Amino acid sequence: MLAPVNSAEISVVERRDRLRLFRTAHIGPVTWRELMDHFGSATDAIAALPDFAGRAGRKRFEVVSETEAEAELERLAALDAKAITLGEPGYPEPLAAIDNPPPFLAVRGHLAHLARTGIAIVGARNASANGRRIAETIATDLASDPAVTVVSGLARGIDAAAHSGAICDGGSTVAAMAGGIDTVYPPENEVLYHDIVAHGAAVSEMPPGLAPRSKHFPRRNRIVSGLSLAVVVIEAARKSGSLITARLAGEQGRPVLAVPGSPLDPRAYGANHLIREGAVLVRDAEDVFEAVRPMLAAETEPPERPATRRPATILDLDVPNDKVRESVVACLSPEPVAVDEIVRRCQLTAPIVRTILLELELAGRLERHPGNRVAAC
Amino acid sequence: MLAPVNSAEISVVERRDRLRLFRTAHIGPVTWRELMDHFGSATDAIAALPDFAGRAGRKRFEVVSETEAEAELERLAALDAKAITLGEPGYPEPLAAIDNPPPFLAVRGHLAHLARTGIAIVGARNASANGRRIAETIATDLASDPAVTVVSGLARGIDAAAHSGAICDGGSTVAAMAGGIDTVYPPENEVLYHDIVAHGAAVSEMPPGLAPRSKHFPRRNRIVSGLSLAVVVIEAARKSGSLITARLAGEQGRPVLAVPGSPLDPRAYGANHLIREGAVLVRDAEDVFEAVRPMLAAETEPPERPATRRPATILDLDVPNDKVRESVVACLSPEPVAVDEIVRRCQLTAPIVRTILLELELAGRLERHPGNRVAAC
Numbered sequence: 001m002l003a004p005v006n007s008a009e010i011s012v013v014e015r016r017d018r019l020r021l022f023r024t025a026h027i028g029p030v031t032w033r034e035l036m037d038h039f040g041s042a043t044d045a046i047a048a049l050p051d052f053a054g055r056a057g058r059k060r061f062e063v064v065s066e067t068e069a070e071a072e073l074e075r076l077a078a079l080d081a082k083a084i085t086l087g088e089p090g091y092p093e094p095l096a097a098i099d100n101p102p103p104f105l106a107v108r109g110h111l112a113h114l115a116r117t118g119i120a121i122v123g124a125r126n127a128s129a130n131g132r133r134i135a136e137t138i139a140t141d142l143a144s145d146p147a148v149t150v151v152s153g154l155a156r157g158i159d160a161a162a163h164s165g166a167i168c169d170g171g172s173t174v175a176a177m178a179g180g181i182d183t184v185y186p187p188e189n190e191v192l193y194h195d196i197v198a199h200g201a202a203v204s205e206m207p208p209g210l211a212p213r214s215k216h217f218p219r220r221n222r223i224v225s226g227l228s229l230a231v232v233v234i235e236a237a238r239k240s241g242s243l244i245t246a247r248l249a250g251e252q253g254r255p256v257l258a259v260p261g262s263p264l265d266p267r268a269y270g271a272n273h274l275i276r277e278g279a280v281l282v283r284d285a286e287d288v289f290e291a292v293r294p295m296l297a298a299e300t301e302p303p304e305r306p307a308t309r310r311p312a313t314i315l316d317l318d319v320p321n322d323k324v325r326e327s328v329v330a331c332l333s334p335e336p337v338a339v340d341e342i343v344r345r346c347q348l349t350a351p352i353v354r355t356i357l358l359e360l361e362l363a364g365r366l367e368r369h370p371g372n373r374v375a376a377c
Numbered sequence: 378m379l380a381p382v383n384s385a386e387i388s389v390v391e392r393r394d395r396l397r398l399f400r401t402a403h404i405g406p407v408t409w410r411e412l413m414d415h416f417g418s419a420t421d422a423i424a425a426l427p428d429f430a431g432r433a434g435r436k437r438f439e440v441v442s443e444t445e446a447e448a449e450l451e452r453l454a455a456l457d458a459k460a461i462t463l464g465e466p467g468y469p470e471p472l473a474a475i476d477n478p479p480p481f482l483a484v485r486g487h488l489a490h491l492a493r494t495g496i497a498i499v500g501a502r503n504a505s506a507n508g509r510r511i512a513e514t515i516a517t518d519l520a521s522d523p524a525v526t527v528v529s530g531l532a533r534g535i536d537a538a539a540h541s542g543a544i545c546d547g548g549s550t551v552a553a554m555a556g557g558i559d560t561v562y563p564p565e566n567e568v569l570y571h572d573i574v575a576h577g578a579a580v581s582e583m584p585p586g587l588a589p590r591s592k593h594f595p596r597r598n599r600i601v602s603g604l605s606l607a608v609v610v611i612e613a614a615r616k617s618g619s620l621i622t623a624r625l626a627g628e629q630g631r632p633v634l635a636v637p638g639s640p641l642d643p644r645a646y647g648a649n650h651l652i653r654e655g656a657v658l659v660r661d662a663e664d665v666f667e668a669v670r671p672m673l674a675a676e677t678e679p680p681e682r683p684a685t686r687r688p689a690t691i692l693d694l695d696v697p698n699d700k701v702r703e704s705v706v707a708c709l710s711p712e713p714v715a716v717d718e719i720v721r722r723c724q725l726t727a728p729i730v731r732t733i734l735l736e737l738e739l740a741g742r743l744e745r746h747p748g749n750r751v752a753a754c
Contacts, residue, residue: 130641260637260649263660264507272637275658283640283649 010088016069017042018085022103023064023072023207024049029100030368031361034354036087036103049362055319056359075208081181082107094118095226098252099370102205102223106181109201113172116149117296119288120228120249122221122242123158124235124267131158131235131267134259136165138232141285143171147296149200151176151228153220154189158234158242163196173200174227178220179212180204203227218244225249230292232282233258236270243270246279251370257282257291320356324348328356329376332366336373387465393446394419395462399480400441400449400584401426406477407745408738411731413464413480426739432696433733435740452585458558459484471495472603475629476747479582479600483558486578490549493526494673496665497605497626499598499619500535501612501644508535508612508644511636513542515609518662520548524673526577528553528604530597531566535611535619540573550577551604555597556589557581580604595621602626607669609659610635613647620647623656628747634659634668697733701725705733706753709743713750 010018021042022032039045046063053061076083084091086103092114095101107114119142121135135158139150143166150166152159154175166173175196179185181204184193196202203223206216221244225231231249233256236242246256256279261268275281280291324346331342343353357374360366367377387395398419399409416422423440430438453460461468463480469491472478484491496519498512512535516527520543527543529536531552543550552573556562558581561570573579580600583593598621602608608626610633613619623633633656638645652658657668701723708719720730734751737743744754 130639134640259640260645260652260658261639262507262642262645263511263636265639268637268639272658272660275637275652276664281637281649281652281658287653 008087008089010085014041014043015083015085015088016066016073017046019072019083019104020064020066020069021045022205023069024062026053026362026364028361028368029103030372031358032103033086033101034358052359053362056325056356056363056365058363061362072207076106076181079108079182079208081208082111084111090114092118092227094229094254095223098222098226099372100222100368101226104205106204106206106208107201108181109197109199111201113149113174113201114203114227116172117147117292118149118151118174118228119292120151120224120231120245121158121162121234122152122224122231122236122245123233124237124240124242124270125156125158126267127157127161127235128265128267131261132161135161135234136168138234138259138282138285138288139163139165139173140169140171142166142288143173144169144285145289146172148172149174151224153178153217153224153245154184154193154196154202155241156186156188160189160192163192163200167195167199170199175200175202176220176223176227177202177204177206177212178216180206180208180210182208183211185212217241218248221245222248222252225252225254228254229295230255230257230288232288233271233274233279235259235261235267236274237267238269238273240270243274246270246274248370255280255291255295257288259283320352320359324352325356325359328353329360329365332360332374332376334375334377336367336369336375339372339374342374385464385466387462391418391420392460392462392465393443393450394423396449396460396481397441397443397446398422400446401439403430403739403741405738405745406480407749408735409480410463410478411735429736430739433702433736433740433742438739449584453483453558456485456559456585458585459488461488467491469495469604471606471631472600475599475603476749477599477745478603481582483581483583483585484578485558486574486576488578490526490551490578491580491604493549494524494669495526495528495551495605496669497528497601497608497622498535498539498611499529499601499608499613499622500610501614501617501619501647502533502535503644504534504538504612505642505644508638509538512538512611513545515611515636515659515662515665516540516542516550517546517548519543519665520550521546521662522666523549525549526551528601530555530594530601530622531561531570531573531579532618533563533565537566537569540569540577544572544576547576552577552579553597553600553604554579554581554583554589555593557583557585557587559585560588562589594618595625598622599625599629602629602631605631606672607632607634607665609665610648610651610656612636612638612644613651614644615646615650617647620651623647623651625747632657632668632672634665636660695729697729697736701729702733702736705730706737706742709737709751709753711752711754713744713746713752716749716751719751 035045050061084105139162143150149172151174152162163173184190258271258274258279327346343350367375412422427438461482516539520527526549528551529539540550561567635648635651635656704723720727744752
């Protein structure tokens with residue numbers, strides 16, 4: 001797994017600027033990383049941004065202020081939360097390896113839990129007593145391995161049962177939160193949240209105080225699966241968030257494991273469906289360990305990394321002319337299209353296309369979608 | 378699928394002699410077919426048998442008498458049961474294609490049901506109400522296709538639910554019986570049995586009046602899967618007969634489909650286990666049809682058959698000398714060994730080895746095992 005930028009200690013100013021960059025409108029995780037790969041530091045990227053955005057027609061481009069970012073970092077410090085940016089030592093490697101890793105993570109609890117091998121357990125909020133019991137038992141048994149942490153999303157039902165099961169016997173758990181690091185949702189999980197902070201870790205990419213809205217849950221889900229070597233699905237209804245997590249896990253190259261149920265039980269729909277689609281059927285922690293063991297072995301091999309992480313050709317340094325820019329715009333529509341497809345259709349080099357897409361995004365004219373796809377907006 | 382002998386109308390005498398051959402001690406389905414392939418008719422095989430057996434040290438070899446076989450056929454006629462031998466027109470082709478097809482079948486009900494595409498449904502005798510409901514619903518929906526018949530073993534639980542479900546809405550079902558064609562086991566399925574005979578078919582390779590013993594159930598199971606294009610397993614406990622049927626189905630090249638259940642339900646063990654081993658997870662008849670559709674398409678292509686079905690080299694016409702015979706005997710042990718392995722180790726031709734094995738079997742010194750394996754006894 002490749003870290004997206006040099007994994008190195010950074011200055012207080014650079015960490016603050018990385019946060020400024022991430023909190024700026026139109027800069028999502030993918031753009032953040034492109035800018036970092038190109039400019040090498042957030043401070044340099046911020047200096048260049050207004051010019052970039054201006055080329056795609058945006059008159060005024062404002063980066064979040066130093067004061068705002070410093071206030072957020074102070075608020076986190078008051079919560080005894082650590083701030084860690086993508087590329088710093090300690091940033092979880094499996095999460096760094098996904099397409100759109102969070103550039104910034106707030107962490108409450110113990111960073112050491114993020115260094116363990118994550119196995120996610122997710123499922124229905126309205127889980128049955130049996131489903132919760134299965135989640136709890138599997139979590140307890142997985143977390144009995146000191147190298148493992150059970151990852152979930154602090155939701156009702158299966159998530160809560162997984163976190164509880166993991167810590168009930170002294171094991172480790174990590175909760176990825178949809179809102180800010182201090183904003184527990186649902187409120188009924190407040191006690192569980194404090195247990196997790198005391199005996200594991202909670203993480204969030206959102207500013208403290210943010211109450212989660214519906215759009216934040218899929219983002220949270222990508223962190224749950226991103227932190228994990230594999231995702232176990234228990235009781236997921238048709239069209240549920242758990243199925244979205246499973247799909248994301250698949251896209252991230254993380255195996256999906258599923259606990260089956262009777263076809264007469266509507267809560268079994270999702271897991272049975274996933275098994276039909278190729279997910280491994282698991283009945284207990286032993287089955288889960290059996291499925292992840294080959295991956296654990298692969299993980300211990302030292303990862304191959306290029307000597308220099310900063311690719312020279314990711315963006316084009318020349319300013320693209322208007323004709324070239326318009327040919328890229330002509331390839332865009334509200335329906336997401338792959339960046340590779342645009343490169344092929346425009347017959348331009350990849351760095352030029354990426355540069356133009358970046359300009360358009362900063363100008364608020366482009367949206368990123370999973371799988372390196374983009375759409376006009 | 379190859380028919381084992383010429384599929385042709387036969388005389389009354391030949392049918393009687395085929396039954397005599399099959400009812401004779403030490404002649405199982407595999408040997409029966411080797412003799413038929415070699416001699417071309419049961420009448421000729423019976424004439425040659427004492428000599429064959431004598432060469433392997435058996436002094437007296439008695440074939441079942443004409444009178445006995447005729448009595449069995451008369452008893453079947455009195456039950457209005459048809460007698461059909463392997464190789465006759467109307468013998469079910471998928472059953473003829475297994476390693477050890479029954480040389481003789483008694484059939485009550487309508488032969489036409491045996492010409493339909495069989496799909497087996499098997500499972501626990503002590504099935505739950507939910508399991509029986511699933512079996513019934515899948516059977517009703519499968520049998521709503523006029524080309525399909527639902528095959529099962531007339532046992533308690535899932536089997537009975539499958540037969541009932543198939544006929545409740547006017548569909549077709551076939552019951553393979555462990556005992557004689559007139560010997561209903563368990564007795565509580567007497568009414569169901571008569572319904573099956575009225576609206577489907579019951580088949581048995583055993584003599585009428587035979588009460589089934591434990592050794593007869595695995596033989597029945599091979600007929601259930603042998604008659605079927607695929608086998609659906611619902612609620613099978615660890616080490617259950619249904620798992621044996623599933624294993625046999627796999628050996629016969631018939632896909633195994635399984636309905637999952639909660640890991641907390643011990644009855645789900647077998648089906649979940651089979652899915653982990655590669656069985657297709659099915660939730661309803663639609664899933665079953667989806668799984669068998671590619672096979673149905675393959676089935677409608679005309680099968681390739683050699684112009685002459687009788688292979689010239691299956692046995693060796695020369696009498697093997699004692700030294701050669703002893704080298705084959707030396708390869709045998711109580712642990713089953715593959716016939717191919719014996720051929721390789723003895724450096725003899727396959728026809729000679731098969732001839733010697735046949736002599737030994739007729740002399741009661743050899744047992745046949747699945748997968749073309751043999752053992753000393």
